[in-house]
Amino acid sequence: MTTPRGDIRIGVSGWTYGPWRGNFYPKGLVxxxxxxxxxxxxTxxxxxxxFYGLQRPESFTRWAQATPDDFVFAVKGSRFITHTKRLRDAEGALANFLASGVLCLGPKLGPLLWQLPPTLRFDAGLIRDFLALLPKDTEAAARLARRHDERLDSRAATSTDAKRPLRHALEIRHDSFRTPAFIDLLRAQNVALVCADTVSWPRLMDLTDDFIYCRLHGSSELYRSRYGDDDLDRWAARAAAWAAGRPMKDGDFAAPDMPxxxxxDVFMFFDNTDKLHAPDDARRLMKRLHVHGHVCDAEDAA
Structure with missing residues (x-):
């Protein structure tokens, strides 16, 4: 009898980086x-x-077509919502974001990531209202998308091919969020707390939903430093415990209770992309966890 295990998906944040060309990407690859x-x-x-601007439906459609059938995207929410409006009166902006083509990913649409600015302090009412606004399935997302404003009239995508659960993950960057009250809000709305590995912001590992979302920004230098073997061994042990449903106490927690x-399911993205470390670190972690992409090159198989 096979022991149940959550799905572990490992990848990188973004894919269009000049320094990767001729290094991670083969020379001559268009x-x-x-x-x-x-x-x-x-995976x-x-x-x-x-995060930086509204995309177009044809871009999401093209991304879906370019990837394997079992591939999943995480999509970073608009900074206009998180950084400009700072979560206040966000319904219209959220409708525009959803109408920009997010649903065109179809079954390849994974978690939506909401990254808060480092200057945003914990405000229970503000966070409660924003979390309650987030649609929990693709049909609810499509209904909200139809409330987009006139700027998207000629390029909105407001339907879904099927009703699927829609996951959300919230990344905090201010230490005032280190409180059980915040964890309670996430659990009440079934939103995952992002475990962000960084030298600058809180790195909390409280379990608040049915999946884990990790962003590995750099073990010692933000967006730049690579992960050593000991670092990757620890992250592999954490991911294996989460996926297997075993207690994982190797970290910091804001709430005393364990759900x-x-x-x-576990999503882990390497965001140390300013140098060439992210692709290599991701593949090294995949090897430790026996997670395989569709192509296994000689280095991965070694």
């Missing part, structure tokens, strides 16, 4: 093929261009 190449090596990728242990 830019429009870079996503397909990366998606053949990893998930975090889309971060959506019921059960297998959880």
């Amino acid at each position: 830019q429009k093929r870079e996503l397909a190449f990366a998606a053949s090596r990893f 998930s990728i975090e889309v971060n261009g959506t 019921a242990m059960r297998p959880r």
Whole structure:
């Protein structure tokens, strides 16, 4: 009898980086093929261009077509919502974001990531209202998307091919969130707390939903430093425990209680992309956890 285990997906944050060309990407690979190449090596990728501006439905459709059938994208929410509006009066902006083409990913749409600015302090009412606004399935997302404003009238995608659960993950960057009250809000709305490995912001590992979302920003230098063997061994042990439903106490927690242990899906993205470390670190972690992409090159198989 096979022991149940959550799905472990490992990848990188973004895929369009000049220094990767001729290094991670083979020399001569045309830019429009870079996503397909990366998606053949990893099992998930975090889309971060959506953070900086609204994309178009045809872009999401093209990304879905360029990736394997069992591939999953995480999509980073708009900074207009998180950084400009700072979560206040966000319904219209959220409708525009959802109408920009997110649902065109179809079954390849994974978690939506909401990254808060480092200056945003914990405000229970503000966080409660924002979490309650987030649609919990794709049909609810489509209904909200139809409330987009006139700027998207000619380029909105407001339907879904099927009703599927929609996951959300919240990344905090201010120490005032280190409180059980915040964890209680996430659990009440079934939103995952992002475990962000960084030298600058809180790294909390409280379990608040049925999946885990980790962003590995750099073990000693933000967005730049690589992960050594000991670091990757610890992250592999954590991921294995989460996926198996075993207690994982190797970290910092804001709440004293541990929720019921059960297998959880795990998403882990390397965001140390300013140098060339992210692809290599991701593949080294995949090897430790026996996670395989569609293409296994000689280095991965060694």
